[in-house]
Amino acid sequence: MQFVTRPLVGLTLLCLVPLAVQAQQDGGISNEAAANMARNCFACHGPQGRSPGTIPSLHQHSADKIVALMKGFKSGDEPSTVMGRHAKGYSEPEIEAIARYIAGLNKR
Numbered sequence: 001m002q003f004v005t006r007p008l009v010g011l012t013l014l015c016l017v018p019l020a021v022q023a024q025q026d027g028g029i030s031n032e033a034a035a036n037m038a039r040n041c042f043a044c045h046g047p048q049g050r051s052p053g054t055i056p057s058l059h060q061h062s063a064d065k066i067v068a069l070m071k072g073f074k075s076g077d078e079p080s081t082v083m084g085r086h087a088k089g090y091s092e093p094e095i096e097a098i099a100r101y102i103a104g105l106n107k108r
Contacts, residue, residue, distance in 0.1 A: 034097035037090070041102065049102050058102050066099035 038049075041058060045051050049058030058066065072078025074087035074095075090098065 029097040034101035063099040063103035
């Protein structure tokens with residue numbers, strides 16, 4: 001019985017791996033974590049990245065554009081008032097995950 005049970009357990013666990021991988025974005029950051037980090041952006045840039053005021057909206061940007069801007073803010077190459085300080089608080093994989101999350105809102 002043990003001879004049959006072990007392979008079945010192993011096969012079952014192996015089948016679950018794609019589900020766990022699918023729940024995460026590249027860089028090992030889950031969609032839920034990316035959504036939580038993006039909420040920090042929405043505090044100033046408006047709900048779902050749609051700013052009602054003078055702060056730029058994010059919803060029209062691609063993920064690549066958001067990543068490029070954030071990297072520019074982080075390095076100081078892109079002028080900013082507060083974005084440089086925000087960007088320095090995130091790792092590159094976090095920036096990429098946030099950007100993909102925000103850009104993905106356009107597709108919903």
